Amino acid sequence: MPPAAEQPHGCARECSGIATVLCSWINFLLIFVPLGIYSHMKEWSAAARFSCNFVAIVPLAAILGASTECLAAHTGQMIGGLLNATFGNAVEMIVTVNAIKAGLVTVVQGSLLGSILSNMLLVLGMSFFAAGVVEKESRFSAKGASANMTCLTLGSIALALPTIYNCMEDTPTADVLSISRISSAVIAGVYVLFLIFQLFTHAHLFAAEGVLDQDLERLYQPKGRFWQVSTERTLLNFRPVPEIVTFYAWEVLMSACSSILLLLGATITVAICSEFLVDSIEGVTEEYGLPGAFIGVILLPIVGNAAEHATAVTVAAKGKMDLALGVAVGSSTQIALLVVPFSVIVGWVFDVPMSLDFRIFDTAVMILSAPRQSASQLGRAVLGS
Amino acid sequence: MADGMSPFDYQDEHSSIPILDYWRFDIPLRKDQDMIYWPTVNSMEWPYGTKGPVLNISQWSGERLLPILPLERHRAAAAGVSAAAPVPRGAVNATGALLTVAAVLGARRWQRLRLRAVPAQGEDGSKGKVLEVRAGRIRRKPSDEEESTQDWFDFDRDLEGLKTIFLGNPLNVMLVFTPLGLASQSLGWGEVATFGLCFLAIVPLAKLLGEATEQLSCSVGQTLGGLLNATFGNAVEMIISVFALREGLTEVVKGSLVGSIISNLLLVLGMCFFFGGLNYQTQRFNANGARTQYSLLLLAILALVIPTVVLLTGVRPESELLISRGCAIVLAVLYICYLIFQLVTHKDEFAAAETEDDCEEEAEPSLSPGTAVALLVAATLLVAPLSEALTGSVEGVTKTLNISDAFVGVVLLPIVGNAAEHLTAVTVATKDKMDLSLGVALGSSTQIALFVVPFTVIIGWILGVPMDLNFRSLDVSILLLTVLIVGSTIVDGESNWLEGAALMSAYMLIAVSLWYL
Numbered sequence: 001m002p003p004a005a006e007q008p009h010g011c012a013r014e015c016s017g018i019a020t021v022l023c024s025w026i027n028f029l030l031i032f033v034p035l036g037i038y039s040h041m042k043e044w045s046a047a048a049r050f051s052c053n054f055v056a057i058v059p060l061a062a063i064l065g066a067s068t069e070c071l072a073a074h075t076g077q078m079i080g081g082l083l084n085a086t087f088g089n090a091v092e093m094i095v096t097v098n099a100i101k102a103g104l105v106t107v108v109q110g111s112l113l114g115s116i117l118s119n120m121l122l123v124l125g126m127s128f129f130a131a132g133v134v135e136k137e138s139r140f141s142a143k144g145a146s147a148n149m150t151c152l153t154l155g156s157i158a159l160a161l162p163t164i165y166n167c168m169e170d171t172p173t174a175d176v177l178s179i180s181r182i183s184s185a186v187i188a189g190v191y192v193l194f195l196i197f198q199l200f201t202h203a204h205l206f207a208a209e210g211v212l213d214q215d216l217e218r219l220y221q222p223k224g225r226f227w228q229v230s231t232e233r234t235l236l237n238f239r240p241v242p243e244i245v246t247f248y249a250w251e252v253l254m255s256a257c258s259s260i261l262l263l264l265g266a267t268i269t270v271a272i273c274s275e276f277l278v279d280s281i282e283g284v285t286e287e288y289g290l291p292g293a294f295i296g297v298i299l300l301p302i303v304g305n306a307a308e309h310a311t312a313v314t315v316a317a318k319g320k321m322d323l324a325l326g327v328a329v330g331s332s333t334q335i336a337l338l339v340v341p342f343s344v345i346v347g348w349v350f351d352v353p354m355s356l357d358f359r360i361f362d363t364a365v366m367i368l369s370a371p372r373q374s375a376s377q378l379g380r381a382v383l384g385s
Numbered sequence: 386m387a388d389g390m391s392p393f394d395y396q397d398e399h400s401s402i403p404i405l406d407y408w409r410f411d412i413p414l415r416k417d418q419d420m421i422y423w424p425t426v427n428s429m430e431w432p433y434g435t436k437g438p439v440l441n442i443s444q445w446s447g448e449r450l451l452p453i454l455p456l457e458r459h460r461a462a463a464a465g466v467s468a469a470a471p472v473p474r475g476a477v478n479a480t481g482a483l484l485t486v487a488a489v490l491g492a493r494r495w496q497r498l499r500l501r502a503v504p505a506q507g508e509d510g511s512k513g514k515v516l517e518v519r520a521g522r523i524r525r526k527p528s529d530e531e532e533s534t535q536d537w538f539d540f541d542r543d544l545e546g547l548k549t550i551f552l553g554n555p556l557n558v559m560l561v562f563t564p565l566g567l568a569s570q571s572l573g574w575g576e577v578a579t580f581g582l583c584f585l586a587i588v589p590l591a592k593l594l595g596e597a598t599e600q601l602s603c604s605v606g607q608t609l610g611g612l613l614n615a616t617f618g619n620a621v622e623m624i625i626s627v628f629a630l631r632e633g634l635t636e637v638v639k640g641s642l643v644g645s646i647i648s649n650l651l652l653v654l655g656m657c658f659f660f661g662g663l664n665y666q667t668q669r670f671n672a673n674g675a676r677t678q679y680s681l682l683l684l685a686i687l688a689l690v691i692p693t694v695v696l697l698t699g700v701r702p703e704s705e706l707l708i709s710r711g712c713a714i715v716l717a718v719l720y721i722c723y724l725i726f727q728l729v730t731h732k733d734e735f736a737a738a739e740t741e742d743d744c745e746e747e748a749e750p751s752l753s754p755g756t757a758v759a760l761l762v763a764a765t766l767l768v769a770p771l772s773e774a775l776t777g778s779v780e781g782v783t784k785t786l787n788i789s790d791a792f793v794g795v796v797l798l799p800i801v802g803n804a805a806e807h808l809t810a811v812t813v814a815t816k817d818k819m820d821l822s823l824g825v826a827l828g829s830s831t832q833i834a835l836f837v838v839p840f841t842v843i844i845g846w847i848l849g850v851p852m853d854l855n856f857r858s859l860d861v862s863i864l865l866l867t868v869l870i871v872g873s874t875i876v877d878g879e880s881n882w883l884e885g886a887a888l889m890s891a892y893m894l895i896a897v898s899l900w901y902l
Binding site: 146147149150151153154156157158160161162164165167168171175178179182183186187189190193194197201202367 | 666857858859862863866869870873874876877879881882883884886887888890891893894895897898901902
């Protein structure tokens with residue numbers, strides 16, 4: 001921690017804090033935000049609108065993550081965890097709501113599945129990549145991994161059952177919808193239990209083993225602005241911090257008020273941009289003949305998950321495979337347990353036939369990748385511990 | 386005192402020393418100049434079929450040679466000791482270099498003893514070491530001629546035992562539904578009423594069956610007890626399926642088989658993990674044993690899935706029954722191998738993390754074998770007509786209440802059949818004996834997949850009913866998904882309440898999709 005005398009106080013601190021968050025390399029892309037809004041107002045071609053808004057959301061997601069961390073650092077462990085859990089997935093949830101309101105069910109299904117699959121396949125790729133590196137000293141506790149895997153398998157079951165049901169003959173589609181809705185309610189309940197598990201009863205399984213004292217010295221190196229230190233943070237298994245801002249002490253950065261302001265600002269901007277994005281999807285589908293599912297599976301997950309993936313890859317490149325694995329697994333669990341039932345319930349509210357009936361191939365891939373992941377996770381846990 | 390390694394190289398081959406005389410346990414001491422060494426005995430066992438008990442020794446300790454204590458003391462003590470008393474203490478006898486412990490004659494079987502050598506003082510003031518029994522009692526082996534107290538009925542004890550069984554369990558209040566259930570069928574109170582009453586009546590009967598089997602296996606021994614457990618544990622399910630087959634309800638039977646497997650794996654296991662996890666943060670179990678069971682289960686389920694998949698390809702539809710019957714025979718053979726594996730060759734794989742079994746807690750079973758058999762037969766005789774009434778009313782129920790066939794078969798019927806094991810497993814899990822509940826849940830589902838399924842096919846063969854192993858694709862995928870999620874929970878050897886909640890939610894998801902079928 002930088003000594004108190006050296007910290008700027010009051011307004012100056014807030015402004016420099018916000019400036020630090022905003023001025024990092026990824027935020028160059030923020031210029032696309034006004035560009036995206038402008039493109040919608042001026043009715044540019046669908047592709048242009050799509051790309052502008054697409055690129056605009058990426059840095060906004062990162063800012064969202066950073067400001068959530070700041071707020072979480074001020075509020076304490078449990079509420080911080082809850083905040084992380086909700087706002088960490090804010091981008092995906094906002095995009096989903098907009099897409100469902102527009103009735104683009106296949107796009108939403110694609111984006112959900114794509115997020116989960118991209119997380120899992122990323123994990124696979126990174127395990128191959130870092131295959132030679134065995135990280136003995138792990139900052140991330142792998143004991144919570146088993147609970148994650150079980151919940152992920154449960155999520156795949158929830159997705160698989162309506163799909164199989166739909167494939168059988170003489171099963172009415174209305175029933176598939178009811179099954180999906182009730183299953184989502186059950187999965188949402190499991191998510192609440194998962195949160196209780198992670199935050200209350202078994203919190204010690206998920207807390208990373210903290211930073212050691214000697215690292216403290218190494219970490220706190222005044223370099224330019226004195227509070228800018230490079231470090232690996234202790235991470236909760238929720239949403240990783242995108243490495244645009246690397247801080248040791250989040251609460252130094254800015255006060256709770258300004259982080260709330262930044263959070264709200266980012267959320268509103270994301271909402272606007274994603275609405276424009278979803279608007280343009282239909283146009284893109286018509287003009288270029290791209291199936292909605294493709295956009296959903298490949299493109300949309302990038303929006304929500306890019307920052308996370310960047311973190312995971314950089315962390316893996318530094319050899320901290322456990323952390324990377326934990327990040328990716330935690331992210332897919334969040335999507336499977338929270339965003340999926342959320343989308344079905346939103347569809348229920350808006351009376352859109354959003355069901356959990358995905359295509360067989362996707363579901364099969366998802367189910368089959370689960371044990372592979374659990375094996376690698378377990379392998380790490382056994383090797384590392 | 387020199388602890389640890391003795392100058393004598395007692396390695397593995399001496400870690401268990403056989404004792405030839407069940408009267409006196411001559412534990413050889415070793416003398417080396419003026420030092421004497423004795424073993425630290427962990428436990429004493431007498432495996433069936435061997436000549437005598439063996440001592441399991443953990444280490445040898447040494448001390449200077451001690452004075453003699455007379456041996457006659459023990460003989461006198463032994464003569465006057467009653468059947469239920471623990472073993473009196475032995476003493477060091479340096480001349481003969483023997484340590485003797487006198488045994489007492491007891492009831493039927495051996496139990497484990499935990500012994501340790503403690504310093505003691507003799508009557509003449511001399512000091513020595515005695516072998517003290519820490520826990521357990523010594524019994525004679527049953528095939529012995531002298532004082533064979535192997536009696537089939539023992540009225541006093543049985544009365545006590547029966548009282549505990551019947552009055553101790555609050556579930557037995559439901560026994561009142563038995564006559565009601567039988568009456569409702571003959572008096573025609575309506576199918577729904579019959580179904581409900583029979584359902585409620587079978588639950589306590591299943592529990593009684595379980596208790597009687599347990600008591601019988603205490604008396605009769607491990608192997609036979611295992612076999613009994615295997616048969617009568619699933620008795621209710623087998624009886625129900627026989628009657629259902631007689632009515633020709635093959636789909637219901639198939640559904641109830643799948644339902645039994647998933648209810649054991651998801652509902653029972655989930656409730657065990659959940660309720661156990663409410664009391665304990667994490668519960669450990671023997672991951673090796675669990676994984677062995679799990680791989681057997683996977684094998685069994687694959688054996689069920691293969692006929693379905695083969696028949697799905699539609700290659701030779703006319704040989705559908707033949708394929709299923711062939712698979713059933715293979716499964717039956719696999720089951721016998723499984724029994725041999727579990728009870729004979731690889732017993733240790735299935736040993737609990739702490740080696741306790743139900744019988745050790747009580748000195749002896751509370752029911753003599755004769756009474757247990759009588760109770761078993763009585764319970765089975767009552768279950769039979771009740772299940773006949775139950776299966777008879779299934780069709781009426783599905784029409785009246787508008788529930789799907791699949792739901793009744795897969796969800797409701799297995800709950801009835803499994804009730805006893807269900808309750809046992811959950812109670813035992815809350816007492817932190819997770820190995821036992823895992824054994825019950827996993828073992829029960831393996832037994833159903835390997836034993837009850839071929840049993841139903843063969844019964845169908847005998848009765849001339851076309852019972853085959855062609856399950857629906859939904860059932861097959863449910864089985865595979867179940868196995869997947871159960872695997873992820875048990876592979877790490879620990880359990881917590883969230884895993885239990887996840888398993889129970891999986892069951893709810895499956896029930897929901899079946900409701901609409």
